[in-house]
Amino acid sequence: MTKRDDTKKDKRANNDSLLNTLLKLPFTIMMMLFISAIVSSVIELLGIYFGWWEQPGVKHSELMLRQELEYLRITLAKNAITAVSGLTVQTLFDNSVGYVFRFFNHIGLFDNPDFTIGIGAYIGAIVNIFLLTFMRFFVFVFSIPLYFIFGYVALVIGMFERDRRRVGGGRESGTLFQLSRNSILPSISIALFLYLAWPDSINPVYIFFPSAFLCATAIAYMTASYKKYT
Template sequence: MANVESDSNSNKPKKKGFISSIVSTLFFSLLISIVIECIGITFFWTELGDSHSEEMLNVEFSYLEQDFVNSFILSEPVVFAENIITNIYELIAVKTGLIEIVDGTVNDESSTVYKYINSVGVYVKAIINIILVFFVRLVILILSIPIFILAAIVGCVDGLVRRDIRRFGAGRESSFLYYHSKAWIKPLLILSWLIYLSVPFTIHPNAVFIPMAFLFGLSISITFGSFKKYL
């Protein structure tokens, strides 16, 4: 019997941890943004080409320069982001030689690799720009974590107060509200990251994080407020 139970337990799918969920979300967001940009270049902004992603990079970085000068998390966010962008660009574009091939600065023009990459140079540049945009947004996302922490604190306090009022009054418990609101806490957090990191156009961080932080805090408030009156 013990062997049967151990086998059944081993066959159960293991739930993903929070860290693995974050890594998966970041990778999926980057993949989506690259795919959307390539589709856009092919069908929607064909005349803009890689200038579309380059403009996105400039605008997203301007948001960082204007609204995230000071932060509790990083002492110099702009300098930190500049260093990340520079290092990543050096790693994926310069050291690999991609940018040289695309720009036609490689002498061996008879090379098959040269001809292939040069023919899709617009896509290569766009992908490089999108990767840089992704990391700029990732820095902004990290700097925006305090708004979610604040929303969580407010949600906890509000929910506990309403729970105490219900506990000492004639309020009724609702397991339906509790379990459904609890189930939305993690998805709302991850969804806000996924949306912000994947959208194929420039968007101010406040347009994503403020509404999602409100919904995140509201879910926590409902969860705490609908928690059973007696432990």
């Protein structure tokens, strides 16, 4: 009776933990966006101050923003979300933070020579970096199907290896299971943070493809090392 009660308590605790995680997810995402934007802004401002960039003042962040928009048109022109819903990341950006981009472009922020020197360069750079951060987040959202595809393949491979171990009498490894399970979220969150805070233009494929591969590897090992009898 005590064992049954403990099992119920464990299931209830797991359900509560999952619910708390889901409730905290939007707040966690917003905090990651804000922190990565701050980190990227600090790097950009230091680059302007110490002359790390080839382009003066706000021009470097403006060039980054335009190159990222080009990556949107080329790299994510065809993806699963667009194929199903018809919604493109370019449309999502234009109908959200794109309004802010067009507003500053309309008032001449990107063409005003005053924003290549002095305090104006720092203000313009911060605006561009925040726009760039949110745009990169939209890119990540449209890259989620890549994780699902890799994860599904890894799950199938892991289940096959688990069944083979179960039939062959292979040994279980609780340490490997825990390590693999705890590596899934960091393989995604670390890649996302690096992409959001990256101080220069970068093709998202170079970030999310290795991240999806590492995530899938963790899923495969987690499934394969799951206990043989439940």
